[in-house]
Amino acid sequence: MTIEPAAGRVTRGRARTRANLLDAAFRVFAAKGFGRVSIEEVCEAAGYSRGAFYSNFATLDELFFALYRERAELIADQVAGALATDGPDLDVPAAVDRVTEVLLLDLDWLLVKTDFLAHAARDPAVAGTLLAHRARLRGAVADRLARAHGRTPLPAVLGDADGAAHAVVAAYDGVTTQLLLDRDVEGARAWLGRLLTALLTDGRGEPVRED
Known part of the structure; x- marks a missing residue:
């Protein structure tokens, strides 16, 4: 032994x-x-x-940052995984369903994330931590949209894949603000699904087709 x-x-x-x-x-x-x-x-x-x-x-702040990074990395990985399921074609409604399921399950996480946002808004050094997470989350979305772009063109108003990723994260921010107040997870998931599908399909519910 x-x-x-x-x-x-x-x-x-x-x-x-x-x-x-x-x-x-x-x-x-x-x-x-x-x-x-x-x-x-x-x-x-x-x-x-x-x-x-x-x-x-060393401090409660250090623990808080470690906690935020751990959860943020997990969610970024989950989003990347949810978007990686399809092949070269991107099934937008199905991908949206998977992403909203990942992003909206944990109300406790939203509360902690909001605390971190308020803390970061008052401290530029802390803001860098939050900006790095948001950049990684957007990057996971943008990478998948860019890989699918040849077969699933994006609406022209969003510009490139990075612009579309910014729109996705902005929609999530808006919907989850309401979710924190009314605690209606299913309603928030439905709204986010409709918003993201409209954003990524030019409001038609199906991917934009190039002539």
């Missing part, structure tokens, strides 16, 4: 502690808001001491 080095076990244990702290922080931030949460509350929710917190994060 091979016995793993103690350092390896510590590394995995620390990674598990960090993951548990992030999960607990997500729940607490969603329930109370970032500005109303203390380190003690995060530790209590995770079942750890302050020492465990400080062995992983």
Whole structure:
């Protein structure tokens, strides 16, 4: 039997502690808001001491940024995966359905993301983190639209694939603002689906065809 080095076990244990702290922080931030949460509350929710917190994060801000990056990367990957299912042709309504399913499932994430947006608006350094995430999300959309462009032309008003990706993210921002207030996930999903389909098909419900 091979016995793993103690350092390896510590590394995995620390990674598990960090993951548990992030999960607990997500729940607490969603329930109370970032500005109303203390380190003690995060530790209590995770079942750890302050020492465990400080062995992983220097400040609550650092934890918040780590949490945001983790969730943002996951969602960007999910969007990219949802758009990668089709072959060279892009089935716009089907792709829209998959993307809205990914983007609208988690109201807690929207609350945390909104907190991060407000925080970033007051701090240029934090804003860079948010802008990088949004650029990656747009990039995933733009890449798929660009690869399908030869067979599924975009409406001229959107310009290129990058312009279309900006429109997709703007539509998502608008619909989710309403979603945060009325909590109507199905209504928001339906509206976003209609908006994105109209944007990407010139309002016809089918891809634009080149003559």
